[in-house]
Amino acid sequence: MADARAARAEQLAATGQVDAAITLLAEGAAAGEAEAAMLLAVWHLRGTPVARDLPRARALLRRAVEIGHVDAALMEVALTANGSGGAPDWPAALALLRTAARGDTVAAAQLALVEAMALDAGGAPLAPSPGVPLATTPRIVHFPGFLTAAECAHVAGVAGAMLEPARIVDPATGRWVAHPIRTSDAAAIGPVHEDLVVRAINARIAASSGTTIAQGEALTVLRYRPGQEYRPHFDTIQGTDNQRIATMLLYLNGGFAGGETHFPVPGVTVTPRGGDALLFFNTLPDGRPDPATRHAGLPVRSGAKWLATRWIRTRPLDLWNQIVDPG
Template structure:
């Protein structure tokens, strides 16, 4: 589903409807239905699935500096749906974003809403207090007391706020952004006209590889230091569809090395064994890069959906037989978002179907090249399919010789 808000609404509605259906007492008179329902209960979207979808919306809001009205331009949320997104933001201590969702919810309250005005005023006061706007927090606490004069908790909260108040604050959103966020928004790109003159395109035979003599690969240098290369048309539409089709039934929530389920990487992924079709793709990678695939990891296919992203990180671990290089294949064009950005050097690489980007994670002296820190920007509209090949040091001794230099 291309619209993240519509996907969130669908997931929420599916959960509510399915729970309502399986809990109908009349239906449980049928023993067969009861057994089938109990067996299928794990397929009902769980609360963590809803929270994950809401967290994706919040991440889009955070990275791309969006208001709820911007995110819901095509598909709106009702008061209850927006309130739940606000609660997730509040629990994640993203109080500025929570405040905006609670305001959005307050503006959409109806007689059919299960969310109450009292709940919203309480969270509006609390969230705005947490990012330092005491005067606005006091205003919402007073509004809550006007609505419910007998609310002792609200009165105590108001007294605390009045005690803390020294100077009235004006509500402003924090405008500080990391280089990662500004790159994702397209506000920064260090590829000046002078720098671009150092970049180049060519047809490459991989240093005289016989397989590439009559079918060279299209090689474009996206950045010179660290050297980031894009290979155009490295994988065919047929190969892409094959990878997607065999991956879909096996996709599971991504994990990060030795740390289990990850909040750093929001995607679904699966490692694919070297079947003949996958082996041919690995051979293409070997031909283009000139590196051996003998100690490379299995091909990792990933799908990024609602707000899917991968926070800034390096691929190397500074261990024996480390990941010397990364080969990242784009399997579709992304409508909005989803760029691969390198915050330390100020470069953003846009996904392009059939192309791949390649870089070395290690310097020739074996040290980690920290300038290769990179991130996957959140997908704003649509989804993103990639395939990743991490290539290891062993077997590359004569293909990429070492250096004793401290900087190489």
């Protein structure tokens, strides 16, 4: 009956009977049906077919967890840590993860990774990772061993099922089209998928770049296969009032040829090595884009290159205005 109620609600919503669908799911949640509570929570997260309401979604997730929905438990952990629908609360999120880990192997694996990290009570690193300067104009810093092999595998695994060919919105038509200069597969790890491992890594990026975690865009994972590349480009965004002031690249694997990160003006070329990271600052002291930051991801010759990118803005931004599908 529970799954049937959720399926019926989906049918009602698809035919425009949204109020009836909401009533049906609310009745199911009240009656102890985890799937009904979970589906209504996801709708409130997505903002379709109902208005986005993060606090309401959090309440519904709590209900689903109480009934025993494992996916709802992991989602609640992520949203508690990053403050979606409330204030960010790392200790509360960690407590929730420990509870979930008692009966779920996925949660247990995440907990093991988090507990292996040197973190303070708020989930931030106890000390920033040391970096090696490669250039001063623009400022480029290399971080050997920024991630462990297990952390790299986790980030790739979170994004793996969401990968799709890189796209961009055509400003003339408003339609999604193939990205003109990046021929990779990509996936953004938005707030719902930002588990505590990813959250802690984002905090590590913030500490090493001298920024706050709220300034970062969603961590985006890219996969380049043979022949794929990211042709010379700038990471800055034309016309924005909240510029991408810095970029952190996380190299997630080895075992491939090519794929170097190349900066023509300072003459810097970095060969990717799994676990290493590269930080560079995209703007001049007056805030204008720095023309010396033009760079490229050179073509992969063999194997597959996995990379995660965190673009960092001048000011905090609301990821819910960019990530519209909680999966």
